[in-house]
Amino acid sequence: MIKELEDAAQLLQSALERYTNTCLFIANTHNAPNEPYDIIRKSLASINNVFSLVASYKKKWNHAKAVINQTRNSLSIVPINSLPDELIARIFRSVLDTVARRDMNPVIQCEGNLPTHAKDFLHICSRWRRIAVSSCVLWRRVNVVLSHPHFYKLLDRGAMSASFSGGLPLDIYIVDRFGDPIDLEEDDEEETYIDLRLRKLCCIVLPRARSFTLSLHTGPLRNRSISPLLNHCIANFTPGTLTRLSITTHQLECREPSRADRAYILAKSELPPVRGYNTVIWRLDTTTSHIDELLRPITELHLDAAYFHWDSCAYHGLTELILTNQYERRNDLKIISVSQLVQILRSSPRLGVLWFGMDLMEEEDDAQFPPPVELHELKALVLSSPFRSREIVLQLISAGPKLQRMGIIQADSEMSSALPSEEGLVKFCTRSRIMQFYLDMKGRTRPTRLSQIFKLFPDLQTLIMFGSSPVDDDTTNPDLNGDLSTHPIRDELRLIGIRLLFRKSLKPMERRFKKITLSGCPVIEPEMENRFGEWGTLCKVVGSRYDFDLADWSRGL
Numbered sequence: 001m002i003k004e005l006e007d008a009a010q011l012l013q014s015a016l017e018r019y020t021n022t023c024l025f026i027a028n029t030h031n032a033p034n035e036p037y038d039i040i041r042k043s044l045a046s047i048n049n050v051f052s053l054v055a056s057y058k059k060k061w062n063h064a065k066a067v068i069n070q071t072r073n074s075l076s077i078v079p080i081n082s083l084p085d086e087l088i089a090r091i092f093r094s095v096l097d098t099v100a101r102r103d104m105n106p107v108i109q110c111e112g113n114l115p116t117h118a119k120d121f122l123h124i125c126s127r128w129r130r131i132a133v134s135s136c137v138l139w140r141r142v143n144v145v146l147s148h149p150h151f152y153k154l155l156d157r158g159a160m161s162a163s164f165s166g167g168l169p170l171d172i173y174i175v176d177r178f179g180d181p182i183d184l185e186e187d188d189e190e191e192t193y194i195d196l197r198l199r200k201l202c203c204i205v206l207p208r209a210r211s212f213t214l215s216l217h218t219g220p221l222r223n224r225s226i227s228p229l230l231n232h233c234i235a236n237f238t239p240g241t242l243t244r245l246s247i248t249t250h251q252l253e254c255r256e257p258s259r260a261d262r263a264y265i266l267a268k269s270e271l272p273p274v275r276g277y278n279t280v281i282w283r284l285d286t287t288t289s290h291i292d293e294l295l296r297p298i299t300e301l302h303l304d305a306a307y308f309h310w311d312s313c314a315y316h317g318l319t320e321l322i323l324t325n326q327y328e329r330r331n332d333l334k335i336i337s338v339s340q341l342v343q344i345l346r347s348s349p350r351l352g353v354l355w356f357g358m359d360l361m362e363e364e365d366d367a368q369f370p371p372p373v374e375l376h377e378l379k380a381l382v383l384s385s386p387f388r389s390r391e392i393v394l395q396l397i398s399a400g401p402k403l404q405r406m407g408i409i410q411a412d413s414e415m416s417s418a419l420p421s422e423e424g425l426v427k428f429c430t431r432s433r434i435m436q437f438y439l440d441m442k443g444r445t446r447p448t449r450l451s452q453i454f455k456l457f458p459d460l461q462t463l464i465m466f467g468s469s470p471v472d473d474d475t476t477n478p479d480l481n482g483d484l485s486t487h488p489i490r491d492e493l494r495l496i497g498i499r500l501l502f503r504k505s506l507k508p509m510e511r512r513f514k515k516i517t518l519s520g521c522p523v524i525e526p527e528m529e530n531r532f533g534e535w536g537t538l539c540k541v542v543g544s545r546y547d548f549d550l551a552d553w554s555r556g557l
Contacts, residue, residue, distance in 0.1 A: 003266040010497070021052070069125065081127065088128075089135040092121055096138065101549060104143055104173050104215070108243055112433075114150050115143045117157050118164070136166035142205050144178040144198070158201050162208070169210035169241060176216050176226075206236035211244035211300075227282045232263065234284055240294045245314070246302035262325060262335065263306040267291050270309060282306065302551070310340040318348040319377075322551060324357030326382060334361035338369065340397055343372040352377050352402075353554050357384030357409070360392050369395050376400035380554040382438070384409035394428045401431060405554060406457075407438035407464075425456050438550065440466040450512065461491040463513075464548070469495050472508040489514055496520055496548055519548050 026047065071150045080088065099116040118139050121132040132138055142158040145151070162170065206212075212233065216226070247265070265281040267288040272281060284291065295314040302322040308314045315321070320345070338360050345351070354375070369392070378399045383390045390408070406429075434457040439448060450470045454460060461471070470493075493513040498521045509516055 004221060057486065081125075085131050085134075088131050092118070092132060092135065092138055096141065100141065100143065100173075101552075104145070104175050114153060114157075115145070117143070117161075119157060119160060125378045133164065136164065136168050137162040139166075140168050141171045142173065142201075144174045144201070145355060145438075146174065152197060155197050155201050158205060162201075162204050167208075167304060169173065170205050170208045171213075172205055172209045173213045174215070174229075176214075194232055199232060201238055202232055206233055207238045207241070209242055211245040211246075212237070212242060213244075213302075213554075214248070215246075216249045222238055223304070227284070230282055231285050234291070234294065237294050240297050242294060243297055244300040245298050246300075246322075247306045248302060248304040249306070264305060307335075310336060310344065315344045316347040317350075319350055320353040320555070321348065321351060322353075322355040322382075324355065326357070326384075334359050337361040338396070339363065340395075342370055342373060345375065345396065349373075349375065350377045351375050353380045354378060354397075355380075355382035355384070355387075355407075355551070355554060356393055357382075357411070358389070359386050359411075360389040362392075372396055372398035374398045374400070376402070377557065378403050380405040380407075382407035382409070382554055384440075386411040391424055394424050397428070399428065399432050401433065403432035404435040405438075405556070406434050406436070407440075407550060407554065409438075409440040409466075429457065432441050434463070435459055436462040436553075438464040438466070438553065441468050462492065462494070463492070464494040464496065464553075466496045469498055469505060470509075472512065488540065491515065492517060494519065494548070497526055 007541060080091070083091075096116060096118060104115055118132055118141075121138075122129045131491050139161040142161050144154055144158060148154055214226075214230075248251075263282050265282045265284065266272060266284055267284055267290075270288060272279065291308075292313040295308070295312065296316065299318055300320040301314055301318055302320075304322070304324045304326060307323075323344075336358055341360060345354075373396060375397055376399075378397070381397070381399065381403060383393055383408075385393065437453065437457055437460055439453075441448065448465070448468070448470050450472050453463065453470065489511070490513050492515045493509055494517040496519040498518075506516060
């Protein structure tokens, strides 16, 4: 049967080539000089009938394809179809959430493909279509990528999501991978134009937004014209509906910014808390009270290089706060003081996730820090600020027993060790059991020793390291085959973005961890490039470094 199908396909190919060549011959004939107009007109009129006939073949082609697809999607061939509808819908949702993290990541180069959407499930089979259409939760995500080659198709999909979501609150994601035009000078007026169809879509989806994410590929200095879009969003949000807000910037690793870059989001009558070089104002055409009304119900806030006033209601009553500035450089103007951070922490006593990555400004009266703020609900703490500021944050917080995940990232503005002093960490972790630890040394310091990490976190089960691997410096047992009874085996070692790995460097880790996972480690040990399977027996290999998201990890996802 397959041979017969292949023969039929070859006949179709031959017929198509003959059809194409004949069309080309007719076109060349009628382009000849002195060809009578009447003859050309009558000939082309008859050709239209042939075109209509050929176009009708498409229906037969789709029918034949549907017959094959129906067989391919049968229970005997596709086991997933034996699952109940509810479980298949959950699988669909998991797939959409996972793939969307990559599709909507501003730092990943856009190849022109449309982000994955619930609409993609409608064309697989009738059952998948029925499940997708009836699962309103699959449609609550709206993805918009500005300057995308298929921008208007994205808007159509957004309108489709609003229609199929059954009135559920929506999650809005807007990504800008380009920023302002390269020739836009600082004194130029802000662009006030917003695409009409984008404006219409915003009017439909923003009143139902429960979460809003704006991801910018570049810093605020290259996004000074974002104010009109923010104004349009503020005008359409429904007070009390929006509970999650994220406005972030993402710098490329190959593009090291040489200067500070920050923005303030202010009402029309507000003055910026700090005015300095390379500070942009995104002015909102509304009052402070209206902004507070919109921001007060927010419980999850993620801001990078763009901030509201430090006394804004946006920082009150939070369960998750991510406050960073990856563009901050050594000797930059510091824009948040110790007392302001303390006030923010006191305003959110039920904080469960805190990621702080800014350089703190110490005031004269900060010689004696205030009593630590008790955060009994804190489950995850990530510090990416410079060394001194990390030490201060540890002194300002009193965590409870729920704290189990901690991350430390070396700031770009420092060259010293990423780990705070052992004394500070031990004192901080006295009431906690850190089970998972993330460490990013930026690849600029000496290797981190396992003994140091295990001493700081005796209950550690999962160690995640970015850019470098740990060193097993166990001097009490140099023999790899020695007695390991005094060395508890941890659950997992995960290495991310390491340029070169050697088999011998991972061998000692086998006795320390039950599982070793590699994410985005492209270069394999010399002479082992074609023996990838051997690595698979040693550790789990994950293709991309983007498979790990630090923010999701801090949330326990």
